[in-house]
Amino acid sequence: MEFDLENPFTSFVVEEEQQSGTILDLFVSESDHMPSQNFTTKFLEDEMEGFHVSFRQEAVSLILQAQFSCNFEPFIPYLAVTYLDRFIFRQQIQFGKPWIVKLLVVSCISLAAKMKNTHFPVSEFQREEGFMFDAQTIHRMELLILDALNWRMRSITPFSFLCFFISLFKLKDPPLTQALKDRAIDIIFKAHNEIKLIEFKPSIIAASALLLSSHELFPLQFSAFKASVSSCEYVNKEKLLKCFDTMQEMVEMEEGFDSISMSSSTRTPVSVLDYKCSSKSSVSQRTAAATAVMPLQKRETKRRKTNGFCSENRFQLSRIQQCL
Amino acid sequence: MEKYEKLEKVGEGTYGKVYKAKDKASGKLVALKKTRLEMDEEGIPPTALREVSLLQLLSQSLYVVRLLCVEHVDSSTSTNDSSSKSNLYLVFEYLDTDLKKFIDSHRKGVNPRPLPPTLIQSFLYQLCKGVAHCHSHGVLHRDLKPQNLLLDKDKGLLKIADLGLGRAFTVPLKSYTHEIVTLWYRAPEVLLGSTHYSPAVDIWSVGCIFAEMVRRQALFPGDSEFQQLLHIFRLLGTPTEKEWPGVTSLRDWHVYPVWEPQNLARAVPSLGPEGVDLLSSMLKYNPADRISAKAAMDHPYFDSLDKSQY
Numbered sequence: 001m002e003f004d005l006e007n008p009f010t011s012f013v014v015e016e017e018q019q020s021g022t023i024l025d026l027f028v029s030e031s032d033h034m035p036s037q038n039f040t041t042k043f044l045e046d047e048m049e050g051f052h053v054s055f056r057q058e059a060v061s062l063i064l065q066a067q068f069s070c071n072f073e074p075f076i077p078y079l080a081v082t083y084l085d086r087f088i089f090r091q092q093i094q095f096g097k098p099w100i101v102k103l104l105v106v107s108c109i110s111l112a113a114k115m116k117n118t119h120f121p122v123s124e125f126q127r128e129e130g131f132m133f134d135a136q137t138i139h140r141m142e143l144l145i146l147d148a149l150n151w152r153m154r155s156i157t158p159f160s161f162l163c164f165f166i167s168l169f170k171l172k173d174p175p176l177t178q179a180l181k182d183r184a185i186d187i188i189f190k191a192h193n194e195i196k197l198i199e200f201k202p203s204i205i206a207a208s209a210l211l212l213s214s215h216e217l218f219p220l221q222f223s224a225f226k227a228s229v230s231s232c233e234y235v236n237k238e239k240l241l242k243c244f245d246t247m248q249e250m251v252e253m254e255e256g257f258d259s260i261s262m263s264s265s266t267r268t269p270v271s272v273l274d275y276k277c278s279s280k281s282s283v284s285q286r287t288a289a290a291t292a293v294m295p296l297q298k299r300e301t302k303r304r305k306t307n308g309f310c311s312e313n314r315f316q317l318s319r320i321q322q323c324l
Numbered sequence: 325m326e327k328y329e330k331l332e333k334v335g336e337g338t339y340g341k342v343y344k345a346k347d348k349a350s351g352k353l354v355a356l357k358k359t360r361l362e363m364d365e366e367g368i369p370p371t372a373l374r375e376v377s378l379l380q381l382l383s384q385s386l387y388v389v390r391l392l393c394v395e396h397v398d399s400s401t402s403t404n405d406s407s408s409k410s411n412l413y414l415v416f417e418y419l420d421t422d423l424k425k426f427i428d429s430h431r432k433g434v435n436p437r438p439l440p441p442t443l444i445q446s447f448l449y450q451l452c453k454g455v456a457h458c459h460s461h462g463v464l465h466r467d468l469k470p471q472n473l474l475l476d477k478d479k480g481l482l483k484i485a486d487l488g489l490g491r492a493f494t495v496p497l498k499s500y501t502h503e504i505v506t507l508w509y510r511a512p513e514v515l516l517g518s519t520h521y522s523p524a525v526d527i528w529s530v531g532c533i534f535a536e537m538v539r540r541q542a543l544f545p546g547d548s549e550f551q552q553l554l555h556i557f558r559l560l561g562t563p564t565e566k567e568w569p570g571v572t573s574l575r576d577w578h579v580y581p582v583w584e585p586q587n588l589a590r591a592v593p594s595l596g597p598e599g600v601d602l603l604s605s606m607l608k609y610n611p612a613d614r615i616s617a618k619a620a621m622d623h624p625y626f627d628s629l630d631k632s633q634y
């Protein structure tokens with residue numbers, strides 16, 4: 001009964017002939033595993049927007065902190081974030097109480113670690129982060145989350161769709177296929193922390209990430225790939241293009257910044273806000289280095305009223321890259 | 325749990341008691357399956373978490389009984405006890421009859437009569453479809469039997485129940501109330517102590533159920549593991565290394581009387597040749613030779629069935 005994010009529906013290796021039906025199931029069920037159907041309305045146009053955005057960013061940041069300090073494989077924090085997203089948009093959160101975000105994060109990580117059959121050193125992690133909930137409280141929170149998510153913990157994620165879309169590309173060279181997939185996985189991990197991408201279905205994220213990956217790795221074949229993915233009956237072309245553009249913008253911003261930081265090492269890119277973020281971290285040395293490659297100016301427009309967390313989120317992003 | 329009004333106990337599932345209940349808000353009938361959950365210092369056991377969530381996914385098929393929701397009830401008495409006993413109620417859609425009752429009603433009672441051949445064909449097809457669905461998700465049922473196949477008589481639907489709780493709740497030899505779990509549908513490799521389970525164990529059960537729908541009585545009604553094997557061997561012949569390589573090295577293999585295979589068609593006299601062919605491919609000794617649920621759905625036996633309605 002193991003749980004593999006690339007293959008969420010199976011717990012042992014099944015024969016090829018038996019697998020054909022499952023991809024359709026994935027497309028049919030994926031919406032059940034999204035935060036909410038009317039997600040965008042609630043999240044981005046709501047008057048609570050600021051609270052939601054900052055709450056999520058604080059939570060995501062803490063989850064990534066756990067990945068780092070517990071040395072988790074990246075799928076565990078990924079899964080924890082999917083639970084978090086689904087929970088916070090189903091439940092009325094009392095944003096005013098700062099401990100809620102911590103309790104929620106610890107419980108989401110605990111559930112994700114259980115799904116992946118990995119030990120989560122709860123006490124050590126809490127001690128490191130300077131808080132401590134007793135086991136009963138965490139268990140009760142776990143149950144609240146399970147209840148809110150109706151025990152649908154085998155999240156359908158973009159990873160579940162990678163093999164299907166890659167098969168549409170009809171690639172013949174296994175190392176190239178692997179390179180394409182690896183880069184797409186890399187992009188999907190990044191995309192999870194980008195709030196603008198949260199409205200897209202997992203399949204659309206997967207398709208966009210693969211297209212973006214192919215755009216970088218084999219630009220000559222890109223239009224053929226794009227045509228084959230767009231013509232897939234399960235894919236909404238309009239959404240795909242919108243998602244692709246957002247994702248490309250996200251990646252370009254990072255890379256554009258990477259190249260800037262390479263060329264001008266004498267810049268002082270760390271803002272006051274980022275100092276605040278890094279001082280929270282126990283690994284300030286490394287964080288400062290990671291913070292230095294943040295696309296600060298370009299993010300300015302996006303930062304809006306919840307500024308601090310955006311940047312915090314960014315440095316965690318670079319950190320996740322280092323861990324991969 | 326106050327959302328439900330318990331009406332009566334309707335049975336003992338393999339893993340615990342099952343109640344018929346009414347959803348107070350909607351008035352709909354549901355089946356409540358109570359499962360004990362041993363909470364230790366880790367909280368919800370990971371196996372239970374993984375399996376219930378898998379069940380949640382599987383029950384999206386029309387041919388699997390729908391899991392409507394999961395309710396957790398904490399029944400710990402002292403609050404400072406970290407290992408609390410608690411119950412998990414799995415809330416399923418309620419269906420009022422099962423294949424065992426249905427076959428029984430055709431065997432005895434006021435109007436004994438065979439099951440209509442088209443109905444057998446339809447039920448078997450739905451069963452194969454449900455089993456194929458589970459197998460494609462990597463889940464073995466391991467305890468398929470007529471009692472576990474619920475029927476919606478009005479719609480002519482068959483749904484698989486009692487599914488999937490494989491590891492957190494291992495299949496017991498005795499059920500919750502110590503009544504002996506039926507062996508009639510158990511595959512020979514399981515009876516012989518094979519530790520490697522494959523989807524073929526479920527196909528064997530499907531074959532036994534197919535034959536039972538035709539005969540209106542069990543094909544292999546053994547009352548002990550040994551007797552169960554003898555029932556099988558008497559009809560299908562004592563297996564040999566030639567047709568089933570490795571059989572004599574299985575853990576519980578002994579020296580058995582040597583029987584020659586009988587004509588399977590004689591055990592299911594009202595079944596046509598295509599049905600007999602499908603049945604015999606489901607009852608192959610070597611698990612590797614047994615037909616898969618998916619392949620069974622394409623067997624000529626189903627050619628006369630309008631598959632588009634399933």
